[in-house]
Amino acid sequence: MRTTEAPAGVALTIRNASLSDAQALASLMCELGYETTSAEMRQRLKSIVSDKGFRTFVAEIDDQVCGMIGTLTHASHEYNDFSGKIVAMVVSKKKRRSGIGRALIAAAEKDFAEKGVTRVTLTTRFERKDAHQFYEALGYSQTGYRFAKNLPPDSAAASILTRNPFL
Numbered sequence: 783m784r785t786t787e788a789p790a791g792v793a794l795t796i797r798n799a800s801l802s803d804a805q806a807l808a809s810l811m812c813e814l815g816y817e818t819t820s821a822e823m824r825q826r827l828k829s830i831v832s833d834k835g836f837r838t839f840v841a842e843i844d845d846q847v848c849g850m851i852g853t854l855t856h857a858s859h860e861y862n863d864f865s866g867k868i869v870a871m872v873v874s875k876k877k878r879r880s881g882i883g884r885a886l887i888a889a890a891e892k893d894f895a896e897k898g899v900t901r902v903t904l905t906t907r908f909e910r911k912d913a914h915q916f917y918e919a920l921g922y923s924q925t926g927y928r929f930a931k932n933l934p935p936d937s938a939a940a941s942i943l944t945r946n947p948f949l
Contacts, residue, residue: 799838806847810872849873851886866894868904
């Protein structure tokens with residue numbers, strides 16, 4: 783855990799997320815447009831916190847979660863060393879533009895550096911122009927496009943996924 787100051791002189795704490803943060807993180811995901819219940823987030827966090835490749839940091843002001851960043855450190859086919867990916871980041875709408883996002887990015891980058899990661903990627907939706915400007919201001923640059931495809935649910939695959947084969 784580390785405490786820093788947001789620009790308004792407010793004490794900001796960045797710490798590792800825990801299962802008890804599920805409700806707050808679910809609310810933040812909803813703010814991003816990903817409808818998520820507390821129970822769903824708790825289940826996701828169970829998988830994420832047990833996987834050493836993932837890290838989730840939360841930002842708190844006065845013991846209230848106001849932001850989060852999720853990261854993944856992974857091997858790649860393209861490079862010999864590990865890569866880092868910011869897989870999720872959100873600051874509460876009420877607290878945006880107050881330095882919390884910068885503090886979360888700094889915490890993630892520090893964690894990546896401690897793991898020897900020298901390359902970090904992230905994706906953001908086309909319509910999130912403010913986010914694009916934010917990341918560019920922090921030295922990130924657009925290097926390509928992300929493509930996505932939803933596969934139809936398969937009853938056998940759905941059965942396997944409920945048993946969580948990756949744990």
